[in-house]
Amino acid sequence: MTLRTDLLPALAAFESAARHQNFAHAAEELHLTASAVSHHVRKLEGRLGIVLFQRHARGVSLTPEGRQLADAASSAMADMDSVLGALHRARDVDDVVRISTLHSLAYAWLLPRLPRFAAAHPRIRLHVDTEIALARFDEGGPDLAIRYGQGPWTGLSAQPLMEDTLFPVASPKLEGLSQLRDAADIAKLPLVSDLSRQGWPDWFRGAGVRAPRFDERYSFSDTTGALMAAVQGLGAALARERIAAPYFTDGRLVRLPGPALPTRARYFVVTPAHRRPRPAARTFIDWLLTQPGQPDPGAAATQGVAPSRRKVRQ
Secondary structure, three states: OOOOHHHHHHHHHHHHHHHHOOHHHHHHHHOOOHHHHHHHHHHHHHHHOOOOEEEEOOEEEEOHHHHHHHHHHHHHHHHHHHHHHHHHHHHHHHOEEEEEEOHHHHHHHHHHHHHHHHHHOOOOEEEEEEOOOOOOOOOOOOOEEEEEEOOOOOOEEEEEEEOOEEEEEEOOOOOOHHHOOOHHHHOOOEEEEOOOOOOHHHHHHHOOOOOOOOEEEEEOOOHHHHHHHHHOOOOEEEEEHHHHHHHHHOOOOEEOOOOOEEOOOEEEEEEEOOOOOOHHHHHHHHHHHHHHHOOOOOOOOOOOEOOOOOOOOO
């Protein structure tokens, strides 16, 4: 006998009734009435020409033929559940984009923009991993990374995202701030640094301050740590324009006298050269590359400049 599609509802009702050994329980599981389940089972029995259940006062029980069909139906349903589950998980994985980036950029630049992406692409889910170490693009690793450097990187495809500038900042409550006249005076403050390749010596040279003696009192492994130290009034720090906006917006930091020094490094979107990004990742990358030209959400990155009393020496 060939299995026809019109028998599938009857088989589903039979499999549930056989598993529960009860038509009422099967009806509850399938959101049917008990009489509808009984009708499906009788239809199947009629088509097969065999009795699948023995009916008695206390309920129903499978006949030997019914047990044979129930075992086959249960196995088939389990196989279908497994396949459907795998397909559902595969779809979910396809909708996930894994991103690796620096904590400072994620907090100050990427996160304020993500509501725009979520509104445009509600089905795509983002997993953001923040670390200083370079991402490993092996199996199960990120789909893309946002790197700050000079490139190129072996085995990676790198698309320029945006450039940046470097300038000094401090908390408005930092002692001695009101006495600052120019860039040279910043060397008199306690200074905070991070592990960036461009630091205070580079900035002082760019500002035209010759051979300053300065107190680099605190050092942090990442830019966020250095900026938070400045927020606490420990000293002046160097901030990159792309990640300074939130600190200016809420008044935690102000910009100090002196020029904005172009950074030697810039931001890149990098992906493995040996494989093409998945569609969801490609959608995120295309959106990401449009963001440098968009206004910062609710931020003005160059506001809050501490007043100077005369022109800064260049």
